[in-house]
Amino acid sequence: MEAGTPQVVKLEDLHMPGQLTGRKHILSIQVENKPGVLARVAGLFSRRGFNIDTLAVGPTDDPSVSRITLTLDGAVHPIDQVTKQLHKLVNVLKIRDMAPEETVAREMALFKVSSAVENRAEIIQFAEIFRAKIVDVARRTMTIEVTGSADKIEAFERMVRPHGLVEMVRTGEIAIGRGHD
Amino acid sequence: MRAADTLMESLKAEGVKDVFGIPGGANLPTYDAMVDAEFRHVQVRHEQGGGHAAEGYAQASGRVGVAFATSGPGATNLVTAIADAMMDSVPTVFITGQVRTELIGTDGFQEADILGATLPFVKHSFAVTDPRQIPEYVHEAFHLASTGRPGPVLLDIPMDLSRADIDYQPRTEPVELPGYKPSTEGNIKQIRIAAKALANARRPIFYTGGGVINANASEELRELAGSDRFPVTSTLMGLGGFPASHENFLGMLGMHGTYAANHAMDKADLIVAIGARFDDRITGKLEEFAPHAKVIHIDIDPAEISKNVGAHIPIVGDAKQVLPKLTREYRALQTDTSRLDEWWNTLRGWQQEHPLFYDESSDQSGEIKPQFMIRAMHRATQGDAIITSDVGQHQMWTAQYYGFDKPRRWINSGGLGTMGFGLPSAIGAKVACPDEQVVCIAGDGSLIMNIQEMATCVAEDVPVKVFLMNNGYMGMVRQWQELFWDRRYSSVDMGTSPDWVKLAEAFGAKGMRCEDAADLEEQMVAALEHDGPVLLDARVAREENCYPMIPPGNAARDMVEAPRGSQVS
Ligand SMILES: Cc1ncc(C[n+]2csc(CCOP(=O)(O)OP(=O)(O)O)c2C)c(N)n1
Ligand SMILES: [Mg+2]
Numbered sequence: 001m002e003a004g005t006p007q008v009v010k011l012e013d014l015h016m017p018g019q020l021t022g023r024k025h026i027l028s029i030q031v032e033n034k035p036g037v038l039a040r041v042a043g044l045f046s047r048r049g050f051n052i053d054t055l056a057v058g059p060t061d062d063p064s065v066s067r068i069t070l071t072l073d074g075a076v077h078p079i080d081q082v083t084k085q086l087h088k089l090v091n092v093l094k095i096r097d098m099a100p101e102e103t104v105a106r107e108m109a110l111f112k113v114s115s116a117v118e119n120r121a122e123i124i125q126f127a128e129i130f131r132a133k134i135v136d137v138a139r140r141t142m143t144i145e146v147t148g149s150a151d152k153i154e155a156f157e158r159m160v161r162p163h164g165l166v167e168m169v170r171t172g173e174i175a176i177g178r179g180h181d
Numbered sequence: 182m183r184a185a186d187t188l189m190e191s192l193k194a195e196g197v198k199d200v201f202g203i204p205g206g207a208n209l210p211t212y213d214a215m216v217d218a219e220f221r222h223v224q225v226r227h228e229q230g231g232g233h234a235a236e237g238y239a240q241a242s243g244r245v246g247v248a249f250a251t252s253g254p255g256a257t258n259l260v261t262a263i264a265d266a267m268m269d270s271v272p273t274v275f276i277t278g279q280v281r282t283e284l285i286g287t288d289g290f291q292e293a294d295i296l297g298a299t300l301p302f303v304k305h306s307f308a309v310t311d312p313r314q315i316p317e318y319v320h321e322a323f324h325l326a327s328t329g330r331p332g333p334v335l336l337d338i339p340m341d342l343s344r345a346d347i348d349y350q351p352r353t354e355p356v357e358l359p360g361y362k363p364s365t366e367g368n369i370k371q372i373r374i375a376a377k378a379l380a381n382a383r384r385p386i387f388y389t390g391g392g393v394i395n396a397n398a399s400e401e402l403r404e405l406a407g408s409d410r411f412p413v414t415s416t417l418m419g420l421g422g423f424p425a426s427h428e429n430f431l432g433m434l435g436m437h438g439t440y441a442a443n444h445a446m447d448k449a450d451l452i453v454a455i456g457a458r459f460d461d462r463i464t465g466k467l468e469e470f471a472p473h474a475k476v477i478h479i480d481i482d483p484a485e486i487s488k489n490v491g492a493h494i495p496i497v498g499d500a501k502q503v504l505p506k507l508t509r510e511y512r513a514l515q516t517d518t519s520r521l522d523e524w525w526n527t528l529r530g531w532q533q534e535h536p537l538f539y540d541e542s543s544d545q546s547g548e549i550k551p552q553f554m555i556r557a558m559h560r561a562t563q564g565d566a567i568i569t570s571d572v573g574q575h576q577m578w579t580a581q582y583y584g585f586d587k588p589r590r591w592i593n594s595g596g597l598g599t600m601g602f603g604l605p606s607a608i609g610a611k612v613a614c615p616d617e618q619v620v621c622i623a624g625d626g627s628l629i630m631n632i633q634e635m636a637t638c639v640a641e642d643v644p645v646k647v648f649l650m651n652n653g654y655m656g657m658v659r660q661w662q663e664l665f666w667d668r669r670y671s672s673v674d675m676g677t678s679p680d681w682v683k684l685a686e687a688f689g690a691k692g693m694r695c696e697d698a699a700d701l702e703e704q705m706v707a708a709l710e711h712d713g714p715v716l717l718d719a720r721v722a723r724e725e726n727c728y729p730m731i732p733p734g735n736a737a738r739d740m741v742e743a744p745r746g747s748q749v750s
Binding site for chain 1: 296297300301304305308310325358359360361370373374377378380381382450451475482483484486487488491492493494
């Protein structure tokens with residue numbers, strides 16, 4: 001018969017693809033820039049019991065479109081079901097499940113660490129290793145800005161925590177597809 | 182033109198002929214404009230009634246149902262109907278008034294965030310922020326409600342904006358929503374694979390749902406099923422999508438489905454799900470559901486595919502477009518029909534050995550058995566009425582015993598299971614189809630929940646017939662308490678019920694009572710012949726249980742039938 005369909009379809013040969021991918025996914029979602037859209041997306045996640053690991057929202061190059069970047073665990077959630085549910089929201093325009101190898105993903109975090117005179121030098125050294133920036137220095141604390149993958153930020157956190165982490169703020173990852181030559 | 186008048190113009194442009202609702206402060210401009218509108222406004226007695234009436238209207242006719250309410254309590258009274266329409270995919274538009282723009286967010290008088298409250302169960306919603314949006318949003322709302330997988334759309338209009346003066350030109354171009362493009366055609370390659378899988382199936386079954394009715398695809402389904410004696414079972418919502426009297430029909434499946442239908446699912450090697458969503462009332466214990474079957478799933482909503490039960494062959498599309506293609510592809514394969522003989526032998530065996538049954542000993546005279554009541558209703562209406570239902574045992578018995586042969590004749594609350602749905606939805610159905618017989622089969626627990634709509638029937642001259650299956654109990658809950666909670670009855674006895682005959686009369690309707698099976702059919706005929714609304718209070722056996730039943734959390738093959746001792750034949 002026509003190309004593309006097998007001659008015979010035996011039932012025992014029919015298989016179902018697995019639902020869980022077992023890895024972290026970054027979904028880049030373009031939505032209409034209208035009031036209430038974030039509530040619709042967030043509400044969908046809580047209602048269906050999908051757990052978001054991080055969420056970042058911001059404008060795009062088109063003022064009528066905003067971008068929501070969120071990360072979630074494909075070992076727990078069937079990503080296909082998540083994206084299909086998201087697509088049902090009328091204000092959702094486009095969803096990309098970013099392939100890790102073709103994606104540049106970045107997150108920024110601010111760390112306020114206690115910096116007694118004894119460990120100040122060490123913290124500055126950590127910052128240098130991580131190519132982080134010291135953005136504020138006070139008598140008892142120092143604030144450091146780190147940009148990178150979520151892994152890098154978590155590694156930095158592990159380094160400074162023993163020295164007294166006063167506060168940490170993370171943006172959640174944003175991502176963009178790599179350019180092609 | 183005043184924005185509220187453009188609302189009426191836009192509704193007219195959408196072909197609206199009837200709407201339901203109640204006015205209030207925040208939608209005064211709308212109701213002022215309504216005075217000159219060319220469509221009928223049915224003044225219901227409670228906004229929930231208006232919402233369910235809109236649903237019944239839509240389900241009976243296939244046209245979008247419309248309900249209005251004012252802000253605050255008016256809007257929150259609609260919430261149950263909106264959730265109900267979402268669960269059962271009913272094309273509806275709900276138009277609420279909102280407080281004046283400058284009051285929004287201040288907890289102003291009768292302010293409620295209805296958009297926020299209904300967010301989890303609307304197909305979409307619009308908050309008007311500029312009066313010029315009104316005509317545009319109306320068209321978008323109708324487009325969304327009625328296309329793809331249908332559902333409820335909410336339009337919330339602040340009072341000041343509906344009073345504003347705007348330029349109005351009738352809209353001519355079709356609605357374009359960049360984030361909304363339902364795929365309807367079905368991937369032809371997938372359809373071919375499905376046809377070939379069907380050709381190799383030895384124990385196939387079609388499992389059809391409300392999607393068939395929404396898609397108006399009954400004819401197409403019959404063609405496909407008839408192309409090779411495929412057995413068909415239907416969900417509660419799908420009844421009438423395939424004729425109950427057709428020889429291929431196995432009856433309803435699921436918690437109160439037939440033995441044959443449930444065992445066919447259990448033993449099938451191929452399930453073709455069409456516009457059905459593998460709800461827990463169908464699957465029972467999910468891990469043990471249809472253990473031998475591969476699944477072809479045809480649905481307009483891609484998110485339903487592999488949501489609960491994985492599909493081996495997913496086909497996203499409108500059943501009306503997909504089914505004829507599947508029939509064509511299947512016919513082209515010219516398969517050998519006799520390969521289904523063995524399967525049909527099994528199925529016929531199950532049908533013969535395990536039919537629906539009840540104790541018929543009092544059917545000639547004496548105690549009215551609920552099942553007999555449904556059979557009497559079938560005879561009295563020649564099986565051809567639009568039947569709306571409340572929620573409970575009476576609903577399940579109707580689904581089992583009425584035998585719906587046509588689509589849009591069975592209107593009930595399947596997904597949400599809303600008691601009190603029957604009477605208002607009957608009003609909607611009767612307004613939509615004035616030439617049809619419309620009967621509400623009611624439960625005594627349910628009917629009282631929206632009994633105020635009897636007043637609507639009388640005042641608005643909507644002659645629906647309410648056949649009350651009066652068992653003096655919230656019977657379905659009683660049944661569960663009897664079977665699964667050691668017969669510890671807790672708040673299920675209705676105690677001193679109202680005198681339903683007098684109650685009907687107090688509303689200005691006709692009230693009737695029947696206590697003997699011998700008189701029932703005759704009384705039903707009399708009720709149907711009376712030219713006005715009637716409430717017929719039929720006193721039925723109080724503690725009858727609805728069987729067969731798959732106990733909650735069990736697999737289909739563990740279904741329980743009525744105790745044989747009660748069978749007399
Ligand atoms: C609004 C609402 N409240 C509670 C329930 C739970 N419920 C399901 S069936 C039922 C009893 C219905 O009683 P009745 O209308 O008399 O029907 P019967 O089962 O006796 O035929 C109840 C309380 C429900 N489905 N809907
Ligand atoms: Mg009852």
